[in-house]
Amino acid sequence: MIKILKKYKAKATFFQLGNLAAEYPELVKEIHDMGSEVANHSWDHDSLDRKSVDGAYMDMKKASEAIEKACGCRITLMRPPYGATDKGVDKATKKLGLAQILWDVDTLDWESHDPYDIKSKVLHSAAKNRIVLMHDIHQTTIDAQEDIIEGLQDKGYTLVTVSEMLGKTTPGKRYPKSWAHYGN
Structure with a gap:
């Protein structure tokens, strides 16, 4: 994914699991150094809404510390695993200084494993200021990237980080606004 983004001069936000950031700090640093963004996705993909406020806080704190150590940057965003959030997660993220990032377009790439389907969902759902959810752990998602980026750039889109x-x-607020009442 990193090579493809570099080739097209595109950026993305990578929501990292803390345990993987601790195991592969050089990848986190490379993502940050290329101008893309790294952010928190919990320590090990537990559903944060099933934890106490303190449990969710400690999970995300541990993840942020590992990611920040790897990239040498400050983390300000997090994406709750499964999009599962509630008022307790709101409190924990606020205390940690993290905004919650959800998405506008879910490619369901973890389910379909079909590059054409992934590409089609992105290109048909593309609109200004939309957040698209994809998982770079699936080869089929990587296989779809060049066509997706070319298709979006042909439509005049620029791929930027969530923060940009x-x-x-x-901190504590959920983005995009269309998800503002999820989990309450």
């Missing part, structure tokens, strides 16, 4: 798109975010 949203600007200043508020």
Whole structure:
């Protein structure tokens, strides 16, 4: 994924699991150094809404520490695993200084494993300021990337990080606004 983004001079936000950031810090650093963004995706993909506020806080704190150590940067965003969030996660993210990032377009790449289907979902759902969810752990998602990026660039889109798109975010708040009431 990194090679493809570099080839097309595109950026993305990589929501990292803390345990993997601790295991592969050189990848986290490379992502950050190429101008893409790294952010928190919990320590090991537990559903944070099933934890106490303190449990969710400790999970995300541990993940942020590992990611920040790897990239040498400050983490301000997190994506809750499964999009599972609630008022407790809101409190924990606010305390940690993290805004919650959800998505506008779910490619369901983890389910379909079909590059054509993934590409089709992205290109048909593309619109200004949309957040597209994909998982770079699947080869089929990687296989779809060049066609996706070329297709989006042909339509005049520029691929940027979530922070570049949203600007200043508020810790504890959920973005995009269409998800503002999820899990309450």
